[in-house]
Amino acid sequence: xxxxxxxxxxxxxxxxxxxxxxxxxxxxxxxxxxxxxxxxxxxxxxxxxxxxxxxxxxxxxxxxxxxxxxxxxxxxxxxxxxxxxxxxxxxxxxxxxxxxxxxxxxxxxxxxxxxxx
Amino acid sequence: xxxxxxxxxxxxxxxxxxxxxxxxxxxxxxxxxxxxxxxxxxxxxxxxxxxxxxxxxxxxxxxxxxxxxxxxxxxxxxxxxxxxxxxxxxxxxxxxxxxxxxxxxxxxxxxxxxxxxxxxxxxxxxxxxxxxxxxxxxxxxxxxxxxxxxxxxxxxxxxxxxxxxxxxxxxxxxxxxxxxxxxxxxxxxxxxxxxxxxxxxxxxxxxxxxxxxxx
Numbered sequence: 001x002x003x004x005x006x007x008x009x010x011x012x013x014x015x016x017x018x019x020x021x022x023x024x025x026x027x028x029x030x031x032x033x034x035x036x037x038x039x040x041x042x043x044x045x046x047x048x049x050x051x052x053x054x055x056x057x058x059x060x061x062x063x064x065x066x067x068x069x070x071x072x073x074x075x076x077x078x079x080x081x082x083x084x085x086x087x088x089x090x091x092x093x094x095x096x097x098x099x100x101x102x103x104x105x106x107x108x109x110x111x112x113x114x115x116x117x
Numbered sequence: 118x119x120x121x122x123x124x125x126x127x128x129x130x131x132x133x134x135x136x137x138x139x140x141x142x143x144x145x146x147x148x149x150x151x152x153x154x155x156x157x158x159x160x161x162x163x164x165x166x167x168x169x170x171x172x173x174x175x176x177x178x179x180x181x182x183x184x185x186x187x188x189x190x191x192x193x194x195x196x197x198x199x200x201x202x203x204x205x206x207x208x209x210x211x212x213x214x215x216x217x218x219x220x221x222x223x224x225x226x227x228x229x230x231x232x233x234x235x236x237x238x239x240x241x242x243x244x245x246x247x248x249x250x251x252x253x254x255x256x257x258x259x260x261x262x263x264x265x266x267x268x269x270x271x272x273x274x275x276x277x278x279x280x281x282x283x284x285x286x287x288x289x290x291x292x293x294x295x296x297x298x299x300x301x302x303x304x305x306x307x308x309x310x311x312x313x314x315x316x317x318x319x320x321x322x323x324x325x326x327x328x329x330x331x332x
Contacts (some may be wrong), residue, residue: 013228017138025138032134061174061203066131068225 003074005107010071011115030112033070037063041105044082048091048098056094057086063101067108075104122146123235124165126156126183127172127201132224136170136201136231143232153178157186160196167194167242168235170222173202173209181216188217193249197238201226 017025040063047056060083067076082097123145127133130151137147148166150156153175159165160183173180180200187195200213200221210221219238222231269291270279277285289300304313 014135014138017135017142017228019142022141025135029131029134029138033131036130062129065129065203065224069129069131069135 005072005074005104005111006115007071007073010069014070027116029070030116033066034109034112037066037105037108040066041102044098044101047086048094051091053086053089053091055086056091057083060086070108072104072108075101075108078104121239122148122166122168124148124150124156124159124169124171124196126150126153126169126175126180128152128175129172132172132201136226139226139228139231140170140235142228143235145235152176153180153183157183160187161190165196167196167246168238169196169198170231170235171198171200171218172224173200173213180218181213184213184217193252194242194245197242199231199234199238 011026014026014029015024040059043059044056044063046052047059060079064076064079064083067073067079078097078101082094082101085091085094085097121144123140125133125136125140125147126149127136128151133149133151137149140147145168148159150159153171154177156169156171156175157178160169169183171180171183178186180198184198184200187198198218198220200218201224202209202213202221203224213221219241220234222234271277271288272279272285276288278288278291279285280291292298293300
């Protein structure tokens, strides 16, 4: 059984922030995520290519926060692991983790597409 | 006065959007920025929001740096600042509070918790505004009350008071000048009996006499 990429309870909490006559909050937040995350992923790729631990930590941290905001639990955990590698400047396992982050992001994006017709 | 405007500063657009949605749901008017330096500029405006939710980690100026600068502003009602911190950064919290933050919330914020804490901030801000108003009014009143001398030389017989320029002045003139008090002249029952009544009787008698003469 595969777990869902997005935690339904987080999305439900966001849904409860909707106000009458105003844009749907879930749609707005997921939309912002889809716009911002690819930029962060590209920055992570750059940092890894340049073995820039500091920048890797910073970009991974940003994506960690964004993933937590939308309940992308697995993506959040992988980004946290990468952030930690950046912090301790031990990048041996980083290429693997970055690959996992990319494939998990694809899963998140597919799930979001299903939610935002 | 309750100020319902909140500045939200966070470089992560996703988190910023969520925080804004939480605060708007709570009835707050939200101003957004993704940049620490811009947040600092906004907080220095004369009509700046009195509440701010600021991300700890931001390029440029981070949350604690903004807090430290805010505390150097000479304001009677400084902004109430809530820092957004990472869940695992408990040491950060102490640093943040030392820097001058009023409170902190871990990221990603739970809507109920963030709103409750911002509501506390709004109450503190309302209290500060009420106190500042009170102090201003008291200062106005004080500046109107001219200082009365502690020791007044007063004439034992006529009750005149000697002022700083060595002039003897009537007690009511002196007090009116030094305390902004207005006198309305009247007489007490004893003085009425002793002074006023005899004068009235005298007048009555004079009047009577003139009447008799005319006849």
